[in-house]
Amino acid sequence: MGSKVTIDVSNTQGRKRIFSYEDHDTFMVGRMNDCHLCIEDDTYLSRHHFIMEVNPPHARLQDLGSLNGTYVNGKKVGGRDVTETPEEALSRYKFPWVDLKDGDVISTGDTTFRMIIQSPDRVTGPIRCQKCGRDVSNESGAARGGTYICESCQKSAESSPFELLQQFLDENRLNRPLVAGRISNTSRLGFTQNEAMNFSDWDVVRVLGVGVFGASYHIVHRSTKKQAALKLMLPRTAAGKDVQESFLRDTQVVQKIKHHNINEVFESGYRNGIFYFVMDYCNVGNLESLRRGGKVQTTFLVLSMLQVLEALTTAHNEGYIHRGIKPQNILLNSADNNLTTRISDFGLTRSFIRNGLSGMTVTGSAVGSYPYTPREQVVDFRVARPETDIWALGATMYNLLTGEFPRNFMHGKDPLDVILNGDIIPIRQRDPSIPLDIAEIIDHAVRNDPSERYQHAGEMLSALKRVWKKTG
Ligand SMILES: Nc1ncnc2c1ncn2[C@@H]1O[C@H](COP(=O)(O)OP(=O)(O)O)[C@@H](O)[C@H]1O
Ligand SMILES: [Mg+2]
Numbered sequence: 001m002g003s004k005v006t007i008d009v010s011n012t013q014g015r016k017r018i019f020s021y022e023d024h025d026t027f028m029v030g031r032m033n034d035c036h037l038c039i040e041d042d043t044y045l046s047r048h049h050f051i052m053e054v055n056p057p058h059a060r061l062q063d064l065g066s067l068n069g070t071y072v073n074g075k076k077v078g079g080r081d082v083t084e085t086p087e088e089a090l091s092r093y094k095f096p097w098v099d100l101k102d103g104d105v106i107s108t109g110d111t112t113f114r115m116i117i118q119s120p121d122r123v124t125g126p127i128r129c130q131k132c133g134r135d136v137s138n139e140s141g142a143a144r145g146g147t148y149i150c151e152s153c154q155k156s157a158e159s160s161p162f163e164l165l166q167q168f169l170d171e172n173r174l175n176r177p178l179v180a181g182r183i184s185n186t187s188r189l190g191f192t193q194n195e196a197m198n199f200s201d202w203d204v205v206r207v208l209g210v211g212v213f214g215a216s217y218h219i220v221h222r223s224t225k226k227q228a229a230l231k232l233m234l235p236r237t238a239a240g241k242d243v244q245e246s247f248l249r250d251t252q253v254v255q256k257i258k259h260h261n262i263n264e265v266f267e268s269g270y271r272n273g274i275f276y277f278v279m280d281y282c283n284v285g286n287l288e289s290l291r292r293g294g295k296v297q298t299t300f301l302v303l304s305m306l307q308v309l310e311a312l313t314t315a316h317n318e319g320y321i322h323r324g325i326k327p328q329n330i331l332l333n334s335a336d337n338n339l340t341t342r343i344s345d346f347g348l349t350r351s352f353i354r355n356g357l358s359g360m361t362v363t364g365s366a367v368g369s370y371p372y373t374p375r376e377q378v379v380d381f382r383v384a385r386p387e388t389d390i391w392a393l394g395a396t397m398y399n400l401l402t403g404e405f406p407r408n409f410m411h412g413k414d415p416l417d418v419i420l421n422g423d424i425i426p427i428r429q430r431d432p433s434i435p436l437d438i439a440e441i442i443d444h445a446v447r448n449d450p451s452e453r454y455q456h457a458g459e460m461l462s463a464l465k466r467v468w469k470k471t472g
Contacts, residue, residue: 003056003144006116009037013110024055024353026381029108030064034379044068044109048420050078051378052100053360055237057119057143059100060360064417071107072098097360099140119143127238129153130273131167141359146240149273157234161207161215168232168274169199204230208285209328212369213352214274218281228266229282231345233275233352236359244270247355251277254320254347261311263331263344282331282342287400289332294403298438301400302468304330305393307341309464312389312457315346321384324349325392326372327400350384370415371395371405375448378419387450390460394445394453401438402430406446424448437467 007019007027017037019027028035030049031042039045046066053060062078063070069079077098100106102117126135127142129150136142136150149157149167157164201222208216214232221228239247248268255265267278287304290296308330315322322329324345333340352358374391376383398406407422409415424446428439441463447453454460 003117003119005054005056005059006118007052008114008116010112010114011110021054022056023382024356024358025053026378027052027054028064028379029111029113030066036379039111042109042111045111049108050106051416053097053381055356055358055360057117058140058360059115059117060097061100061106062097062416064420065414066108068109072100073105074107131157141237144238144240144243144356146238146243147273148238149234154234154236158210158214161210161217164215164232164234164274165204165217168272168276170272202228202230211328213358219278227281227283229279231277231279233277233348233357234273235275235352235357236361237356239270239273239357243355243357244275247275247351247357250351250354251348254351257315257318257320257346259311259314261307261340261342262315262346263342277348279344280333280342282333282344284332284334284339286344287327287330287332287341287396291400296400298401298435301397302438302464302471303339304332304341305397306461306464306468308343308393309457309461311343312386312393313461316386316389316457320347321350321386322346322389322392323353323384324369325389325396326369327396330396370419371399371407371409373419374446374450375419376450378416385450386456387453390445390454390457391447391450393457393460394442397442398427398430398446401434401442402427404430435467435471437470441467 002022005021009017009019019036021027027037028048028051029037029039029045030047031040031045032038032047033040035048046064046068048064049066050061050063050070061070061072065080065085066078067080069076071077078096100115100117102115104115106113106115125137127137127145127148128134129136130147131149131153134150136148139151141151142148157167202219203222205218205220208218208229211231213236214234216229216231219228219230220226248270251265251268258264263280263282265277265279269276287296290300290304312322322343325343329344331342331344333342353361369392372392372395374388377388395406398404406424407418408425409418426439427442428434428436441460444463445453445460454463
């Protein structure tokens with residue numbers, strides 16, 4: 001059995017409830033009916049009182065600017081003054097997360113929450129950072145056991161794509177066993193079936209960009225001149241052999257979707273504490289490269305989105321959700337005078353989170369995508385439905401056409417509060433020159449309530465095709 005977080009809830013009237021988590025999730029308490037624990041008649045509670053994020057064996061809590069505050073072991077952690085709005089209180093507290101440990105007691109008025117954190121896999125004795133060799137047993141990320149790169153080495157690797165690459169390629173570590181990834185269609189890349197990729201045959205041409213958990217590089221095979229992109233992902237928590245295999249298996253399942261407009265991954269694996277993916281290289285870069293003066297021309301965007309929606313329709317039909325759609329994951333490749341749009345990183349974010357490798361990344365904070373996060377991802381963290389991709393795609397279109405996001409993320413405002421309570425601004429309020437029929441499609445995609453959106457990429461595709469036919 002893996003780690004488990006249990007929240008034992010009781011109140012002064014003797015009512016009891018138990019919430020148990022073995023996977024990454026959120027737990028929100030308040031009077032609103034979208035809270036996981038909704039106590040409508042408890043006037044002590046605010047509408048959204050506090051939120052907890054659990055990623056066993058870790059758990060942390062944030063008060064959501066409640067009127068009466070939240071107490072952890074008798075100490076007040078947040079809450080607002082009577083004269084303050086929840087937003088003002090949250091910005092005053094700088095949205096602090098409080099780390100919780102086994103035995104902690106949280107109280108809000110009549111209700112008490114006792115934390116029971118079990119971590120049977122916990123490794124005793126020194127846990128050495130794979131990179132610097134320090135004993136880092138005290139770091140929360142090391143708690144799950146397995147190979148681990150410490151927080152400080154993670155930070156330096158994340159800030160420098162060259163350092164990350166160097167660690168990945170470190171010759172001294174090459175004889176460590178690789179977790180074998182899938183190798184398919186290898187003739188396109190110039191190596192043979194079942195032969196683990198030999199990175200010494202490849203030259204790194206340049207850094208393509210730094211991502212949320214790592215970076216991507218353009219690589220060229222020295223003798224065949226085949227081109228590819230190498231993506232490195234650095235886990236935030238320790239990864240044992242079972243977790244390494246489980247994450248790679250999850251990503252390989254998604255890679256079964258074959259579509260002209262989905263960027264193909266040829267090989268994946270794990271070495272030197274880093275996950276790697278070798279994939280199609282897209283020579284124009286991502287959708288950002290179409291921006292002129294901060295905005296993309298409507299015609300360009302529609303042409304790209306028709307291709308993206310074709311691919312998403314196939315994926316949704318086969319039951320796959322991306323969960324990481326944003327402009328940086330929509331790539332463009334130019335060949336023979338044709339510009340092809342390809343969705344990249346299909347399912348990677350979702351699998352990374354699901355295997356607990358993303359650390360504490362509630363609603364996509366570390367996934368770098370607060371602005372592309374639909375509301376239900378906070379209140380229903382593990383949700384992965386087509387409507388979730390639809391919202392993110394709508395927000396992507398919204399941003400590329402206007403340079404803004406559907407919600408206002410103002411400086412000093414807690415992004416979590418903006419997602420929970422912020423209004424969605426109709427796109428023509430940002431720019432009245434956006435054609436009405438395109439605006440309708442985007443506004444429909446970014447509705448707060450998932451049931452009011454397109455339910456499936458196919459529906460959105462049909463709507464966009466109708467508009468395109470009228471214009472074309
Ligand atoms: N296969 C690829 N071809 C061209 N550019 C890519 C490719 N993969 C990633 N990039 C670019 O590299 C940057 C970093 O991407 P990535 O490592 O996937 O991080 P993230 O998805 O978290 O932004 C992005 O700007 C992305 O558009
Ligand atoms: Mg990406």
